[in-house]
Amino acid sequence: MSTNRSTSDLTAHLGYWLRYVSNHVSQAFARKVEAHGVTVAEWVLMRQLLDVDALPPSRLAERMGMTRGAITKLADRLLAKSLLTRKPDPVDGRAQTLALTAKGRRLVPELAALADANDSEFFDHLAPKDRAALVRILRDIVEKRGLKSLPVD
Amino acid sequence: MSTNRSTSDLTAHLGYWLRYVSNHVSQAFARKVEAHGVTVAEWVLMRQLLDVDALPPSRLAERMGMTRGAITKLADRLLAKSLLTRKPDPVDGRAQTLALTAKGRRLVPELAALADANDSEFFDHLAPKDRAALVRILRDIVEKRGLKSLPVD
DNA sequence: TATTGTTATACTCTATAACTATA
DNA sequence: TATAGTTATAGAGTATAACAATA
Numbered sequence: 001m002s003t004n005r006s007t008s009d010l011t012a013h014l015g016y017w018l019r020y021v022s023n024h025v026s027q028a029f030a031r032k033v034e035a036h037g038v039t040v041a042e043w044v045l046m047r048q049l050l051d052v053d054a055l056p057p058s059r060l061a062e063r064m065g066m067t068r069g070a071i072t073k074l075a076d077r078l079l080a081k082s083l084l085t086r087k088p089d090p091v092d093g094r095a096q097t098l099a100l101t102a103k104g105r106r107l108v109p110e111l112a113a114l115a116d117a118n119d120s121e122f123f124d125h126l127a128p129k130d131r132a133a134l135v136r137i138l139r140d141i142v143e144k145r146g147l148k149s150l151p152v153d
Numbered sequence: 154m155s156t157n158r159s160t161s162d163l164t165a166h167l168g169y170w171l172r173y174v175s176n177h178v179s180q181a182f183a184r185k186v187e188a189h190g191v192t193v194a195e196w197v198l199m200r201q202l203l204d205v206d207a208l209p210p211s212r213l214a215e216r217m218g219m220t221r222g223a224i225t226k227l228a229d230r231l232l233a234k235s236l237l238t239r240k241p242d243p244v245d246g247r248a249q250t251l252a253l254t255a256k257g258r259r260l261v262p263e264l265a266a267l268a269d270a271n272d273s274e275f276f277d278h279l280a281p282k283d284r285a286a287l288v289r290i291l292r293d294i295v296e297k298r299g300l301k302s303l304p305v306d
Numbered sequence: 307t308a309t310t311g312t313t314a315t316a317c318t319c320t321a322t323a324a325c326t327a328t329a
Numbered sequence: 330t331a332t333a334g335t336t337a338t339a340g341a342g343t344a345t346a347a348c349a350a351t352a
Contacts, residue, residue, distance in 0.1 A: 013268045013269070013271075013272050014272050014275075014276050014284065014287060014288055014291075015178045015179065015182055015268065015271055015272050015275065015276075016197075016268070017288060017291040017292065017295070018171070018174065018175045018178055018287075018291065019175050019178070019179050019193075020218075020291075020295065021171065021175075021291050021294050021295060022168075022171045022172050022174075022175035022176075023175075023218075024218070024298075025168045025171055025172070026168065026172050027343095029168055030318095039317095039318065039319085040172075040318095041318075041319065041320095044169075056333075056334090057333075057334065057335095058332090058333060058334080065176075065177070066319090066320070066321090067320075067321060067322080068333075068334060068335085069320085069321075069322080069323090069334085069335075069336080069337095070319075070320055070321075071334090072334065072335055072336080073318095073319085073320085073335095073336095074319090076335095077318095089333095092328080092329080092332095092333080093327075093328050093329075093333095094326095094327065094328045094329070094332065094333040094334070095328095095332095095333060095334080096333075096334065096335095115166045115168065115169070116166070118166075118168055119166050119167050119168050121298070122167075122168065122294060122298055123167050123168075123294070125297050125298070126290065126293070126294070130286070130290050130293075131167065133283070133286050133290070134167060134171075134287070134290050135167060135170060137279065137283050137286065137287050138167075138170040138171065138173075138174050139170065140279070140283075141174050141275060141276070141279070142170070142173065142174060144278050145177075145274070145275055145278070180320095183341095192340095192341065192342085193341095194341075194342065194343095209310080209311090210310080210311065210312095211309085211310065211311080219342090219343075219344095220343075220344060220345080221310075221311060221312085222311085222312075222313080222314095222343085222344075222345080222346095223342075223343055223344075224311090225311065225312055225313080226312095226313095226341095226342085226343090227342090229312095230341095242310095245309095245310080245351080245352075246310095246350075246351050246352075247309065247310040247311070247350065247351045247352070248309095248310060248311080248351095249310080249311065249312095
């Protein structure tokens with residue numbers, strides 16, 4: 001945005017609107033998944049594991065754009081809820097392997113349904129064209145700006 | 154999004170992309186303003202006060218979509234940095250009045266410049282049409298979904 | 307009684323840095 | 330030495346609920 005802009009014209013910042021809307025959408029989603037005993041961050045981690053069976057914390061950290069320490073903490077909580085398993089890698093003695101438990105795998109579709117519902121709540125009123133544009137533009141930013149690793153790829 | 158969607162098709166969630174991009178944009182902005190000793194939330198609060206001179210915590214809470222307690226905490230920090238003043242309302246003995254100090258008012262344009270720079274970094278590569286569409290769509294969601302009060306307006 | 311603001315408490319999210327075990 | 334992971338610590342960002350002062 002290299003357009004001329006007065007100091008007080010603050011709502012012109014795209015980052016501002018993005019944050020504002022995103023916070024509301026995420027908070028609404030958080031309230032929904034809370035009923036299932038998980039947080040949004042925990043859901044994102046679980047989701048990463050659905051397609052791949054198992055991943056080491058380091059790979060999850062890359063994918064989610066977080067530190068390994070943060071992953072450990074998230075994993076600890078999911079472990080305590082019996083949604084995740086943590087096993088030593090048989091090959092590399094330093095590495096660990098995180099995978100969903102059966103309970104975790106069962107929970108994912110339920111949470112996905114909540115994500116669907118949340119999306120509907122906030123985006124269904126948009127014209128299909130706008131909805132498509134929004135996804136396209138966001139993905140474009142991720143790609144072009146090289147945001148830390150693509151989430152699911 | 155009432156489109157048919159398989160459970161594993163997770164990146165189809167708009168809320169997901171929104172959160173992902175927004176988090177990156179905000180984190181980058183946070184690193185920039187940090188050099189000036191403030192956080193993003195503090196900046197948003199300061200910004201609210203630029204145009205209006207003074208507001209009670211309750212009004213700020215409405216505008217920012219936060220609780221009064223959260224505002225108190227933010228204000229405490231800005232007070233400690235001499236960027237804000239807190240004075241009892243002369244009319245209503247219960248009310249307080251928050252306003253920027255001269256130092257605070259001086260800081261706002263500097264932070265606004267950083268917001269500009271951050272926007273540029275993430276959105277300048279977009280086609281002008283897409284950039285406009287993004288703002289329009291986001292504002293539309295805020296309006297139509299009635300997200301807690303419009304931020305500045 | 308209702309409202310304004312503050313305080314107390316508690317979590318989540320996340321980072322940085324130190325540390326352990328292994329490679 | 331370098332890497333994988335964990336742990337310790339800390340602070341931001343919030344929320345809820347209890348409380349004090351005033352209306």
